[in-house]
Amino acid sequence: MAKINLDSILEGRRSQPHMLVEVLLDLQDQEGYLPEEALKTVSKELGVPLIDVYRVAHFYKAFSLKPRGKNVITICTGTACHVRGSDLLVNQVRGQLGIEPGETTPDGQITVECVNCVGACALGPIVIHNDVYCKNMTPGTLRRKLDKAAGKKKEAKDA
Amino acid sequence: MLQYVNVTIDGAPVRAEKGTSVLDTAIHYGICIPHLCHIPGIHDMGACRLCIVEHVRNGRSKVTASCTLLVEEGMVIRTNTDRILKMRKNIAELLVARAPNSKAIQDIAVRCGVTEVRYPFRNENCVLCGRCVRICKERAQANALGFIGRGKERHVDHPPGKLMDYCKNCNGCILFCPMSVTPCGGPMKKGEERLCGKCDSQLTADARKMPGVCVWCELGKGFQCSRYLAV
Structure with missing residues (x-):
């Protein structure tokens, strides 16, 4: 199935090396990460050496080579958010989920990332939960959010 | 013409x-x-x-x-x-501080007039000169090596999987690597790096x-x- 989707991404872009970033962005949107097999196909179809595909995929932060969780939690650790206590949020994640920023929980539900600034310093500390910006976060509100994100899966399991 | x-x-x-x-x-x-x-x-x-x-x-x-x-x-x-x-001397000094374990880089430092190294020695194995990458790409046409990562994490690597899938065993990367020849006194261990400077007389x-x-x-x-x- 993944192969069919890759075909639709590559449609009209074959043998055009300059479309590499666009193809990778679409692939990232669709799969949530860049699978190794897909990168090999992309390299072959676009006529770009595989090492160049990897170079681009490693260079941009928008691409991830490891599978990511269903819930992507991004914590802003920029100057303003740091002053307003974003390090407490990072510690909350460490304590509650037992993972470091940049890692995914073993059940594949939550990925936690840190970024340096998201341009909403007045509302800090900011946490982005699947492209939704949450302002004025505290360890308490983050705990509830993480519980909810992890809890959804439990309910689904029970049902 | x-x-x-x-x-x-x-x-x-x-x-x-x-x-x-x-x-x-x-x-x-x-x-x-x-x-x-x-x-x-x-x-x-x-x-x-x-x-x-x-x-x-x-x-x-x-x-x-x-x-x-x-x-x-x-x-x-x-x-x-x-x-x-002055600028070239400083660049050579930074290079030798990053990778003192190379005859080529020690020689360049002497050639550029470096007499003391004011920076902490890192003793790394690569100066990211890109000679291996370009030899692999242009002379061997193998595309087995490339720069991965950016900033501090930048390093030379091959695509995941076996290197042998791409490598043509031409040995060009080793031949042209400035790190492949150690200084005359043998490799320096961590903590005892120094500016060689013996070739100054040459x-x-x-x-x-x-x-x-x-x-x-x-x-x-x-x-x-x-x-x-x-x-």
Whole structure:
């Protein structure tokens, strides 16, 4: 199935090396990460050496080579958010989920990332939960959010 | 048909083929510009910055890497002003602090007049000169090596999986790597890195008297100076 989707991404872009970033962005949107097999196909179809595909995929932060969780939690650790206590949020994640920023929980539900600034310093500390910006976060509100994100899966399991 | 342009390097008017770099022209005419990442016949990427020169235009001078600077009509280049020598010495010092375990880099440091290293030694295995990457891409056409990551994490790597799927076993990357020959005293362990400086005596008096002139110094062999490679 993944192969069919890759075909639709590559449609009209074959043998055009300059479309590499666009193809990778679409692939990232669709799969949530860049699978190794897909990168090999992309390299072959676009006529770009595989090492160049990897170079681009490693260079941009928008691409991830490891599978990511269903819930992507991004914590802003920029100057303003740091002053307003974003390090407490990072510690909350460490304590509650037992993972470091940049890692995914073993059940594949939550990925936690840190970024340096998201341009909403007045509302800090900011946490982005699947492209939704949450302002004025505290360890308490983050705990509830993480519980909810992890809890959804439990309910689904029970049902 | 070959087209030629007239360039002035260190006050000497020379004629250069259009499309060649300033570094290639200078080496061809026996003007010594120290360099590390340049290999004749391979595209330059300006990684090591050792070959910096002053490009004088409209009375202002700009410091750029000469390997990526193409010759133009009426260009004025200075290769060994005090400013350039000072900057080049500093670059060589940074290189030797990053990777002291290389004869080539120790030789370059001596050649550029480094007498002490003011930076902490890192003792890394790579200076990211990109020689292996470009040899692999352009001479072997294997595309087995490339730069991965960015900033501090930048390093040379091959695509995941087996290297042998791409590598053609030409050994070009090892042959052209400046780190493949250790300093004369053997490899230095962590904590005992130092500036070798023993080859200082091989820099003949001529080289010191005429800093901008290539005197075929023995040190050139160590870092595969393109003067030696071209012969």
